[in-house]
Amino acid sequence: MTTATAMLNALPGPALLLAAEARLHHANTPALMLLSNHPAFMPGLERVVLRRAADQAALEAALLQATLQPWQAHPVCLTAREGGPVLLLQCALLPGPAALLLVTLHNLAARASTAETLVRHLRLTPAQARATALLAEGLTVPEIAERLGVQTSTVQTQLRQSMVRLGQKTQLRLAIVVAGLVVALGAPGPGAAD
Numbered sequence: 459m460t461t462a463t464a465m466l467n468a469l470p471g472p473a474l475l476l477a478a479e480a481r482l483h484h485a486n487t488p489a490l491m492l493l494s495n496h497p498a499f500m501p502g503l504e505r506v507v508l509r510r511a512a513d514q515a516a517l518e519a520a521l522l523q524a525t526l527q528p529w530q531a532h533p534v535c536l537t538a539r540e541g542g543p544v545l546l547l548q549c550a551l552l553p554g555p556a557a558l559l560l561v562t563l564h565n566l567a568a569r570a571s572t573a574e575t576l577v578r579h580l581r582l583t584p585a586q587a588r589a590t591a592l593l594a595e596g597l598t599v600p601e602i603a604e605r606l607g608v609q610t611s612t613v614q615t616q617l618r619q620s621m622v623r624l625g626q627k628t629q630l631r632l633a634i635v636v637a638g639l640v641v642a643l644g645a646p647g648p649g650a651a652d
Contacts, residue, residue, distance in 0.1 A: 535596035
């Protein structure tokens with residue numbers, strides 16, 4: 459067993475090692491369960507294939523960007539149109555000669571639990587937490603404003619305050635950090651039950 463495979467197996471949430479063109483090198487047990495049960499994924503264990511062509515193109519683009527720019531985050535948000543939870547896939551190049559990419563999968567469906575976690579542990583206001591949780595689900599500022607019944611300027615202010623509180627400079631980084639913090643703090647996250 460390689461070091462990368464051992465590390466992957468030790469992760470509590472779903473994680474994959476992918477080679478070029480989304481070829482599956484290894485998946486830990488939570489990832490295998492998610493791949494076989496989430497409606498966004500096509501069955502098969504040789505390559506990660508998504509049912510929606512746009513999602514597949516986004517995944518392949520993120521994998522390519524992760525190899526070209528390993529110092530940056532490369533997230534892909536899979537929508538829940540197929541009936542499953544919204545997933546955030548984070549891609550990162552692992553050091554070493556094999557050029558393997560670590561892809562972690564985060565279930566972002568539990569918005570209420572996410573918002574409560576952000577309030578309790580990060581001392582965001584409930585309004586900031588709701589806006590931030592929706593951002594982490596992949597919604598745009600106008601979509602968040604419509605969902606919450608507020609002005610876009612209000613959402614922008616709430617997200618700016620959340621970014622300052624969490625030390626993030628962009629909304630994308632805020633969404634990625636929130637997904638990771640929610641998992642670390644024990645709210646439903648990667649592989650959480652629907």
